[in-house]
Each structure stands twice: as structure tokens, then as C-alpha cells.
Amino acid sequence: MAKIKISYQCQACGYSSPKWLGRCPDCEAWNSFAEEKLKPKNLRSQSASEPVMLDSVEIKDGFRYGTGIDEFDRVLGGGVVPGSVILVGGDPGIGKSTLLLQSMNGIVNKLGSTVLYVSAEESLPQIKIRAGRLGIGCDRIALLFETSLENIFMTVEKMKPAAIVVDSIQTVFTDTLPSASGSVGQIRECSSKLMVYAKKTGIPVFIIGHVTKEGALAGPRLLEHIVDTVLYFEGDRGHSYRILRSVKNRFGSTNEIGVFEMGEHGLIEVINPSALFLSERHGNNGGSAVTSSVEGTRPLLVEVQSLVSPTSFGMPRRTAIGIDLNRVNLLIAVCEKIGGIPLGTMDIFVNVVGGLRIVEPAADLCVLMTIISSLRERSIKEDTIIFGEVGLTGEVRSVANAEIRVKEARKIGFKRVILPQGNRENDFNMSDISITGVRDIHEAIEAVFDHFK
Numbered sequence: 257m258a259k260i261k262i263s264y265q266c267q268a269c270g271y272s273s274p275k276w277l278g279r280c281p282d283c284e285a286w287n288s289f290a291e292e293k294l295k296p297k298n299l300r301s302q303s304a305s306e307p308v309m310l311d312s313v314e315i316k317d318g319f320r321y322g323t324g325i326d327e328f329d330r331v332l333g334g335g336v337v338p339g340s341v342i343l344v345g346g347d348p349g350i351g352k353s354t355l356l357l358q359s360m361n362g363i364v365n366k367l368g369s370t371v372l373y374v375s376a377e378e379s380l381p382q383i384k385i386r387a388g389r390l391g392i393g394c395d396r397i398a399l400l401f402e403t404s405l406e407n408i409f410m411t412v413e414k415m416k417p418a419a420i421v422v423d424s425i426q427t428v429f430t431d432t433l434p435s436a437s438g439s440v441g442q443i444r445e446c447s448s449k450l451m452v453y454a455k456k457t458g459i460p461v462f463i464i465g466h467v468t469k470e471g472a473l474a475g476p477r478l479l480e481h482i483v484d485t486v487l488y489f490e491g492d493r494g495h496s497y498r499i500l501r502s503v504k505n506r507f508g509s510t511n512e513i514g515v516f517e518m519g520e521h522g523l524i525e526v527i528n529p530s531a532l533f534l535s536e537r538h539g540n541n542g543g544s545a546v547t548s549s550v551e552g553t554r555p556l557l558v559e560v561q562s563l564v565s566p567t568s569f570g571m572p573r574r575t576a577i578g579i580d581l582n583r584v585n586l587l588i589a590v591c592e593k594i595g596g597i598p599l600g601t602m603d604i605f606v607n608v609v610g611g612l613r614i615v616e617p618a619a620d621l622c623v624l625m626t627i628i629s630s631l632r633e634r635s636i637k638e639d640t641i642i643f644g645e646v647g648l649t650g651e652v653r654s655v656a657n658a659e660i661r662v663k664e665a666r667k668i669g670f671k672r673v674i675l676p677q678g679n680r681e682n683d684f685n686m687s688d689i690s691i692t693g694v695r696d697i698h699e700a701i702e703a704v705f706d707h708f709k
């Protein structure tokens with residue numbers, strides 16, 4: 257019998273070492289090594305593939321197909337590409353299984369063929385109960401309770417489904433590795449086998465992945481390199497909406513988002529998320545303003561709030577929710593030094609309403625204006641949209657996609673836009689909305705608060 261070798265692998269990055277280490281030399285994680293048994297490589301040669309000229313590669317008609325859920329299709333870059341491997345990660349209970357069950361139902365209704373839903377986590381009656389709640393009563397969704405990848409492949413060979421869902425990658429295992437399911441080796445091996453299989457047969461594979469406490473996909477980062485598309489399903493516990501975010505996509509734009517609302521009957525697409533995020537806005541409050549953030553190709557209007565109050569302790573507190581705290585600290589410094597507005601004895605809290613997370617710097621100017629608004633107790637007009645990147649010298653820099661931001665604001669009924677002068681240079685050709693370009697924060701303060709003069 258072939259001798260089984262033992263190796264120690266970092267559970268965070270997949271680095272392997274012949275002996276145990278306290279700290280991974282590659283990713284510097286502490287106490288991340290676990291023992292994994294390796295079987296000697298099978299030296300059987302595989303049938304070699306032949307090179308094909310680029311010109312003669314054939315693309316079938318209707319290359320991509322929709323899942324019937326427009327929000328999901330958009331995040332995928334316009335639909336599912338045959339043979340692609342799509343990894344959907346997310347916190348426990350966020351709705352990963354629900355999303356995939358609903359999209360499988362959509363694929364079945366669209367293509368009229370059978371799909372295979374492999375569940376290694378939930379029993380078949382549990383899935384049936386969920387399907388009943390979602391109103392899915394389809395006879396072409398085949399369920400399989402199985403943890404062995406080899407058995408899954410056997411079923412797939414027999415069935416030839418239009419798509420496969422593996423729920424979840426942490427619970428399946430391959431016989432070629434003796435280590436337990438969920439270990440780095442198993443996750444990596446299973447994903448690469450699924451990837452090779454998907455590419456060979458053209459069947460798209462959806463993999464559900466769990467997320468660790470730190471918010472990264474459980475398993476090696478390598479997993480993200482293996483698959484074609486990585487989607488994160490996120491949401492706030494206190495809110496019913498969920499956001500599907502694409503972080504890697506070989507067939508579409510990244511940072512694209514889809515917005516859903518989780519209800520008793522499953523996930524409902526939110527067609528107009530800006531209206532949803534602004535729905536509870538009320539009054540002419542100091543410290544609040546609306547900015548336009550572009551996620552992928554889609555503009556989203558979100559409310560930013562700031563609260564500035566004198567600190568009762570020696571050290572002022574700075575808290576940011578939904579936006580990077582470093583970015584906020586930088587803006588506070590610009591406000592103090594360039595704007596000449598002292599904030600050293602003030603507690604500052606910044607919040608992006610609705611549990612949304614803004615990652616782009618286009619929200620800078622809006623955050624800065626809300627801080628000043630709260631400090632000076634001067635409200636910003638409700639019908640105003642503010643966006644622009646703020647540099648360290650107080651200049652307001654132009655941002656990408658200004659036109660779609662302005663269009664979205666007009667659609668929702670905003671009347672005034674404060675944007676970087678660099679963006680003002682384009683001709684927006686809109687007469688029903690007043691557009692003011694600003695060069696630096698002084699001009700911005702003047703433009704935003706001028707109605708009080």
C-alpha cells in the first residue's frame with residue numbers, strides 16, 4: 257500500500273510545511289497550521305489536449321443565459337456563462353441557499369432542463385420546506401444529499417443537469433485526500449475538481465462557501481483564484497435587505513451589486529434601491545446629506561449622517577459606520593488644517609444610513625459637509641446631492657461616472673447637485689437640475705450652505 261505522508265498546512269492561505277509552525281511564514285497568521293495527510297501523487301498520465309487556433313474556437317449562440325432574477329444576472333455580468341464556476345460566500349443564515357434555490361428555479365423555467373442541487377448541509381425535507389415557503393414546486397430541480405464529490409460526479413454523469421449547486425464546499429470531500437472535509441486541502445482539491453469538470457462539460461457550477469468571523473471566505477484565498485466569479489452575499493442583521501456584491505468576475509464588471517429584500521416568501525428584487533435607502537429620510541436635519549455612490553455600473557443614492565458634539569473625555573471619539581474610519585480621519589484633518597475648522601475637542605460619529613457600506617472616495621465631500629453641517633448646526637437642503645473626492649490639500653477631485661450619478665439624482669427628484677469642477681466640465685444637458693462645480697472645500701462650503709446667507 258502506498259505510504260501516506262503527513263504535511264502541515266496553513267488553514268488561512270494553504271501554505272504547506274513538513275513540520276508544525278506557530279506562525280505562517282506566508283500569510284503571517286498565528287496558530288493556523290493543521291495536520292493533513294497526503295497521498296502520493298497518482299502518476300497516471302492524462303490524455304493531452306490539442307492546441308486550437310483562436311479563430312477556430314466556437315462560441316455557441318445564446319452563450320449566456322439568465323436566471324430569471326435580473327439582479328443576480330446583472331451581478332454575474334449579464335447571465336450565467338456555461339462552464340463557469342461561481343462562488344457565493346456569505347455570513348451564516350444570510351440567505352445563500354435561498355438565493356440559489358430561487359435562481360435554480362429561474363434557470364429551470366427558462367431553459368426547461370433539469371438542474372441538480374447538491375446539499376451536504378440540510379436534509380431533503382428541510383430543502384422541501386424552504387422550497388414550499390418560496391413557492392417553488394418544480395419537478396425539474398433534482399436534490400441530492402451527498403458529501404462525496406466522486407458520488408456527486410457519478411450522479412451528474414447520469415443526469416447531465418443544466419447547472420449544479422454545491423451547498424456548501426466546506427462539507428464535501430474527495431476520496432483522493434484522506435483529510436477531513438472543510439480542511440484547506442479538501443476545499444482546494446474539491447474546488448479544482450469542480451472547476452475542471454465545469455470547463456470540460458460546460459455545466460455551470462455554483463459553489464456556496466462559508467465566511468469566517470473576519471469576513472473572508474473560509475478556506476484558502478487560493479479558492480478565489482480557482483473560480484471564475486466570487487460573489488459575496490451581505491446584509492445587516494437589523495435590516496431585511498441583502499446585497500449581492502461581485503468581488504471577482506472573469507465575465508463581467510466587479511463591484512457590481514444586486515439588491516434584494518428578504519421576506520417570508522424569499523428574496524425579492526429591489527428595482528429602485530435609491531428610493532428604498534432614502535425612504536425613511538425626514539425633515540431638514542443638520543448633519544445629514546445624500547451622496548451618490550456608484551457600485552459597478554449602478555448608481556445608488558445614500559444618506560450620510562454625522563454627529564459632532566463636544567467630547568466629555570480627554571480623547572475625542574471618532575466612529576464611522578459604513579465607511580472607512582481612516583478616510584473619515586483624513587477628512588477631519590483636512591477640515592481642520594485647510595478649512596480652518598477646529599474639531600480637536602469634538603466627538604465625531606459618521607454613519608451611512610441603512611447599513612450600507614460605501615467603498616469609493618466619491619462620498620468624501622458629502623461626509624465632510626455633513627460634519628460641518630452638524631458642527632455649525634446648519635442643515636443642508638434636502639434636495640441636494642453632494643459627491644466628489646477630497647484630496648489632502650483640500651482640493652475636490654473629479655470622480656468617475658458623474659453623469660449616471662446626476663441622472664439617478666434627477667430620477668429620484670433632487671434639484672441641486674454639488675460636484676467637482678472637473679466633472680462640471682462635461683455637458684450634462686439637463687435643465688431641470690442645478691449643477692454646481694466646486695474646486696476645493698472652501699467653494700464647496702459656500703455652495704452647500706449658501707442658502708442661509
Ligand SMILES: Nc1ncnc2c1ncn2[C@@H]1O[C@H](COP(=O)(O)OP(=O)(O)OP(=O)(O)O)[C@@H](O)[C@H]1O
Pocket residue numbers: 346347348349350351352353354355377518519520521
Ligand atoms: N419565515 C420566514 N420569514 C422571513 N424570513 C425568513 C423566514 N424563514 C427564513 N427566513 C430568512 O432566511 C434566512 C435563512 O436563509 P438560508 O437558509 O438560505 O441562509 P444560508 O445563508 O443558506 O444559511 P446557512 O449559512 O445556514 O446555510 C434567515 O436568516 C431569514 O432571514
Ligand SMILES: [Mg+2]
Pocket residue numbers: 352353354377423
Ligand atoms: Mg444554507
